[in-house]
Amino acid sequence: MPNTPNINLDLRLNGSSDPGWHNVVASNGQTTYGYRYTGGDDGAGGLEQTTGQGRDTAPLQLIADQRYQISGHNFFNDTNNQLSWNGNSGRAATIIDANSHVETAEYNVIVTDTGNGNCTIQCDPPIINR
Incomplete structure (x- = not known):
């Protein structure tokens, strides 16, 4: 069974120009946030596995200020479920x-800023099954 390191997600209000940070505009269309993943298989929140090696379980932790809460998720290009x-x-x-089919998919974690009108921020690194 694969062993994926923990994944951490951090956020900053107003974005960041520091290495590894990605800036996005929140759902309110006005506020910029920066997010950065650490951990995972690539050190940046991405997952990469070889099919047939067993199911992979990747714990994800939000390490930002307590006002940020995980409020949802999406999977994209997960054609083999x-x-x-x-x-x-x-x-x-x-x-x-599940790690039983080759595919390149993405996960998207949706974070809500409860201190800024409950606007949401979408954060998405890749998942690759080779």
């Missing part, structure tokens, strides 16, 4: 990859 989401405590979840 390899990905699933377990739990949502508001600060942690687990991404499960």
Whole structure:
């Protein structure tokens, strides 16, 4: 069974020009946030596995200020239904990859800023099954 390191997600209001940070505009269309993933298989929140090696479970933790809460997720290009989401405590979840088919998919974690009108921020690194 693969062993994926923990994934951490950090956020900053007003974005960041520091290395590894990605700036996005929130759902309110006005506020810029920066997000950065650490951990995972690539050190940047990405998952990469070889098919047939068993199911991969990747714990994800939100390490930003307490005002930020995980409020949802999406999977994109998961044509073989390899990905699933377990739990949502508001600060942690687990991404499960069945790891039985080759595909390049993405997961998207949606974070709500409860201190800024509950606007949402979409954060998305890749998942690759080779």
